[in-house]
Amino acid sequence: MIGFRGATAVVGVGTTDYFKRGTSPMSSAQLVLQAILRACADAGADPRTVDGFVSFGGDANEGMAVAAALGVREVRWSSQVWGGGGGGVAAAVNQAAAAVYSGQASCVAVYRGLAEADDGRRAFAKGHVGPLYSAHGVVAPAQICALRTQRMLEMDGVPPSTLEAVAMAGYYHAQNNPRAVAYGKPLDHETYSSSRLISEPFHLFDCSRENDGAAAILVVNAERAGDYRPQPALILAGVQGAATGWTESVENEERYTSAGFHPAMVERLWNNAGVGPDEVDVAQVYENFTGPAVAAMIDHGLCPPGPAAGEVLTVDNLTVPDGALPINTAGGNIAEGFVHGIGLVVEAVRQIRGDSPNPVPGTDVSLLIGGPMAPLVSSTVFGSPATV
Template identity: 80%
Template structure:
């Protein structure tokens, strides 16, 4: 979209704590409201002036209901991204940016909430394990992703060490983040290798957590960032979609070991942002499981495919300080906490603002990768004000 680059920005972020699944004292709706109110407080914004609402993945909290509870003056934009898994996480940010850019709204809240007591078990994957799967004993998301990950290792030759590196990087970063569920609970190579298997080749620490909680960000026009008290994280580009041969999961995708980010989609992302993989300072990659995260980084050109991926995706290279390709700097879905990945959006913004628990010095380009191996995939690139 002509002129889209840098036209919008995130000016506020808010989150609840991460509760063990099914234990939140607040309802799902209350969690959303708390997160949005905290985002407004962060930005110095009047909650009643939020006029747009976007979520994803069958969030039970409709925008109109959230707006009524907040007492907003007018709802001008309310939508939800289709597609299961976390593929809609960046797409939700992109939809908010499109609404603001096109004049459909002025201040859009992007949010996601989960409360197992309200939403049920594995609400984030409802509707995506149909009869094709269940008839063959495939009942859970890790089984689907394990099949693809095993092919990634056996046929593509990607070393299993890359998966361990993703997991350990998240845990290392979580040790500096007091809000992370894994804070004070480090793991190492021996612990990772010794943990119980979940679905071969995925082990316990290859799998994301499940938590109750919520988080939200506020998207506004870059022309109005001076009205807010935070450093803006400018939205440079965003993409979403699926190529032919990759839509609803039916296990006959043409590029079976891909994370679903086809070359044309990725190239649009880089072209739209005016940067390339080598310009990325920090990445938040949705790791529902470590195998899909590895595939997503390959798809985005952050590392080569095949055996050479193991030379780039090492624990030291993915971890701060010193790593040249730092990822999931709050701990990610695996070690910080999992509310369908919305926490990754906040951390991508924190890196631009400089208030991450593990800040990348002078970070100008922050990449968010959403929902690898999901039917719908999406990515967003945030930039510092200096990038525009």
């Protein structure tokens, strides 16, 4: 794994606008193509030279179809990460890096697109809320994550204030991001606490948005990064998967209040990256709901478990410019826009490049945490050239 560390890099990012779900003037395929074309323009790459395609979460836009529309000269890699929810978002990056590192492809586009008119309502959750849930009145991901979060608050002693801090941090950062859906709509304690309950303990602002849109990144061999324009974000390490006692076990998870990142998985991430959680400068934490995001930060060692989590996960500590652990610096799924978390990948890269709407000065280590409490979970550590 030492050879893998820093061997691949992200050299281009592209996003579309965020649209309220069901209102995009473009199809899901058109959104994906626009995002990839913008990533190529950002990198200074000819779209026809992209030879690999990776997505996740049941994206309807197959790599071969995307390649044909782009006029790609040769497709050498095309895959999609299995696993429900947004757990595959970092895994898709890791898979692209593995394809490039192994020589199976030279330039891989990682993408995700959603348009409700094409993909249907809650396309990202299809097939993962089965009859054993619905028979007991559980029909939405919010209910499943609420059950686990309530247990985390009651049994583990994690303060409810941590959930509010995650939501408030996203909204705070969105005010400096004109692309964010919540731009110009600041959130305060009164508004947060008085908002309606969706599924206890989640209030309205604890829940991610659902948007039409797309985003993409380009992954290449780090030795070729100089052929492209922006400063690259090196991929230091990545993990994905689920241990025994997790996955699709319908509420029989052994570590029920965790986000699904078991200790061996997290240890492997930090060992392979060559850094520890105390060296993370900024993190993009997938918040399908605020509770799973809190659990994910605990799993990764970014904050202690139990009541002490409330001392670290405060609004001041989670926001720029002075927070020790700024998160979701473009607004995240909650305040920037939700396209299954792919926007978090773009923001993780932008922090390394310095072109985030809320840049953290001197960022060398940028962490991406994907899909907590999903059947499959994943993380990626990005680094600046100074880290290798």
